[in-house]
Amino acid sequence: MPLQTIGFPRMHKEPQERRDFLPGLFGRLGRLGGAGRPEILLEKGYGSGMGLTEAEYMAENPFLRFVSYCDVLQCDGVVVVRCPEENVLRTLSPGSVLFSMLHYETRARRNVLLKELGVVCFSMDGLVDERNNRLLVNYAGTSMAGVRVAFRELKTLAPEKFFRGGAPLMVTVIGMGEVGQKAAKALEICSDETFGPAAEEGAGLVVEMLPRSITEHPERLAVLLEGTDLLVDATRRPDTSKIIVPNVLLGRLPKHAVILDLAADPYDPGAVPPQVKGIEGIPTGTLERMVIGPNDPLYETVPEGVDSRNRRLVVSCNAWPAVDAKECMELYGTQIFPFLRLLVSRDHGGLDPESDDLHERALARATLSFFLSRNDVAAGLECGGASSGCRRKCG
Numbered sequence: 246m247p248l249q250t251i252g253f254p255r256m257h258k259e260p261q262e263r264r265d266f267l268p269g270l271f272g273r274l275g276r277l278g279g280a281g282r283p284e285i286l287l288e289k290g291y292g293s294g295m296g297l298t299e300a301e302y303m304a305e306n307p308f309l310r311f312v313s314y315c316d317v318l319q320c321d322g323v324v325v326v327r328c329p330e331e332n333v334l335r336t337l338s339p340g341s342v343l344f345s346m347l348h349y350e351t352r353a354r355r356n357v358l359l360k361e362l363g364v365v366c367f368s369m370d371g372l373v374d375e376r377n378n379r380l381l382v383n384y385a386g387t388s389m390a391g392v393r394v395a396f397r398e399l400k401t402l403a404p405e406k407f408f409r410g411g412a413p414l415m416v417t418v419i420g421m422g423e424v425g426q427k428a429a430k431a432l433e434i435c436s437d438e439t440f441g442p443a444a445e446e447g448a449g450l451v452v453e454m455l456p457r458s459i460t461e462h463p464e465r466l467a468v469l470l471e472g473t474d475l476l477v478d479a480t481r482r483p484d485t486s487k488i489i490v491p492n493v494l495l496g497r498l499p500k501h502a503v504i505l506d507l508a509a510d511p512y513d514p515g516a517v518p519p520q521v522k523g524i525e526g527i528p529t530g531t532l533e534r535m536v537i538g539p540n541d542p543l544y545e546t547v548p549e550g551v552d553s554r555n556r557r558l559v560v561s562c563n564a565w566p567a568v569d570a571k572e573c574m575e576l577y578g579t580q581i582f583p584f585l586r587l588l589v590s591r592d593h594g595g596l597d598p599e600s601d602d603l604h605e606r607a608l609a610r611a612t613l614s615f616f617l618s619r620n621d622v623a624a625g626l627e628c629g630g631a632s633s634g635c636r637r638k639c640g
Contacts, residue, residue, distance in 0.1 A: 248342060248588050250284045252320030255291055256327050261532035263294030263570040264326050270578035272305030274585060283589045286310050288317045295571050322588060326369070326577065327564065331358060339363035342593060344584075346370050349616045351485050353516045359613055365593060371611035372584065379423075380607055381580040383566040383573050387507060388427035388479070389434070390568035394535055395475055395505040395560040396435045402558065403501040406474060407439060414450035415472050419489060419523065420479035421454050424507055428479050429454065460489050470497040476557075477505045478523045485510055486518040492526035492552035506530070506561035514548040526553030530561035532568070537561060584608050 251274075256262050271285060289311045292302060302309055317323065318333065322342035328334075329345075334355075337343060340363060347368035349356055359366050372380040399414070400407055406414050416432055418425050429452050440449045459465050470476065470490075476498065480489060495504075504527055511529055513520035522529070528543045530536070537543050539556035547553045566573040583604040587596070596609035609615060 246321075246592055247590055248283055248320075248322040248593070250286060250320040251322045251324060251585070251589070252286045252288075252317035253291060254288045254314055254317045254323065254325050254329070255294075256325060257314075257329070257333075258327060258564075259531055259533045262327065262564060262567050264564075264567050264574050264577075265292045265295065265297075266324075266578050266581075267292070267295075267571070267574050268297065268302045268305040269575075270582060271302055271309060273582055274589075275306035275308055277586065277589065282308075284308070284310070286312050286317050286320055288312065288314050295574075324581075324585070328352075328355070331355070334358060334362060334364070337362065337364050340365065342367065342588065344369065344588070347613070349613060351510050351513070351520060353520070354513065356613060356617070360617070366613035367584075367588075367593075367608060367611045368613070368616070369581070369611075371616065372607045373610065374603060374607060380604075381577060381584075382423075383576050384423045384427045385431075386569055386573050386576070387565040388424055389431040390565045391505050391507050391560060391562065392428060392431035392435055392477075395477075395503050396439070398536055398558055398560060399475055399501075399503045402503065403474060403499075414474045416450055416452045416475045416477065417469055417473040418452060418454045418477040418479055419460055420477075420481065420508070421456060422479070422481055424481070425454060425477070425479035428477055428505075428507060463491065463494060466490065467494050467497050470494055471499075473498055473502055475503050475505060476524070477507060479507045480523045481508065482510070482523055485520045486516075488521055488525045489523040490525060492555050495524070495526070495555040495557060498555075498557055500557075502557050504557050504559045506559060507565065509561055509563050509565070511563070512548050512551065514550070519548075519550075521551060526551055526555065527559045528561065529563055530559065531563055535560055535562045 253266060255265060274285060287309055299311055318336050319338065322344060324344045326346055328347055342365045344367045347366055348370055349368055369381045370379065374380060405411055418428055432450060432452055436450045504524060506527060508523055509529055510522050512522060526547055528537050528546050534543060537559040539558060544553055544556060587604055587608055596605055598606055598609040598615065600606050
């Protein structure tokens with residue numbers, strides 16, 4: 246059956262996480278005709294973190310209902326950018342739909358739970374076209390937010406690098422995909438703002454983007470790190486159990502160097518094999534704590550057995566696009582509408598990954614069941630997977 250009710254809860258995360266969909270999206274949903282117009286429930290206070298009121302939402306769609314968090318979670322479908330915590334997931338009804346950033350590749354144990362709960366999952370970050378280009382994403386927001394914070398911290402640690410006529414800043418970017426490319430553009434913008442587009446001789450910055458032919462050879466990487474002022478992880482690893490930059494090489498960075506963690510992959514020592522970060526031994530930040538000094542207690546959250554002896558200041562956040570919340574949600578609202586329109590007009594169980602329609606194909610491929618079938622982990626789930634101590638390499 247198409248979704249008859251859709252609930253939009255707020256994100257009960259850190260206080261700085263303010264991202265709720267903007268009124269315009271609900272206006273578009275309200276203008277869907279006939280049976281394609283679902284009942285939409287918003288949690289009370291929705292949008293208030295961005296200064297929006299219930300009246301502004303009702304002006305776009307007078308059929309909206311503002312209800313409790315619990316009532317929102319009981320809808321046929323729940324739509325929220327960041328996935329709720331495990332205790333909240335357990336309140337969802339079997340067969341209900343969860344549409345969220347689920348990051349299947351790096352959340353193996355959560356995948357097991359959602360499968361066990363019988364929740365039908367669509368991952369926002371899994372919406373891709375045939376060239377693996379994401380269809381709901383804010384690459385520019387991710388990169389610009391992180392680069393601005395890293396630039397600010399580097400100015401404090403190495404002010405001499407920002408004098409006109411001084412040696413240029415040396416930036417090393419690991420990862421040459423969309424995030425890495427947008428990071429390079431963000432670095433250009435910050436350079437122009439700081440030094441001017443026509444900087445004096447020696448001023449400005451140099452960006453080196455490293456392919457695997459460099460990162461897979463530690464001796465080559467070590468030489469480059471010795472002259473690196475800002476090291477950027479913009480990777481998307483197919484195997485999150487593999488380290489790209491061993492901690493021992495971080496000792497080759499200058500003491501003033503800053504590490505910018507745009508990938509923000511979490512550690513998961515309970516996964517099989519254990520999941521690690523691309524840069525070994527650095528902690529993952531949050532919206533509340535994006536700047537992590539070498540002596541910050543957050544370093545103690547690095548799992549036992551992961552080498553973190555060589556430390557530098559780290560700039561990291563598990564939700565970079567949330568730094569500019571309204572801009573992010575304006576983009577996400579435009580991107581998500583075609584997929585929501587499908588979910589309220591079609592039986593989500595009949596979506597065809599080979600459809601002639603781009604959005605239907607992408608939505609079908611963004612399900613947890615499709616991910617599991619393509620990654621050959623279903624057998625591991627049948628035996629309980631990582632949650633039961635299974636030692637098979639099943640995700």
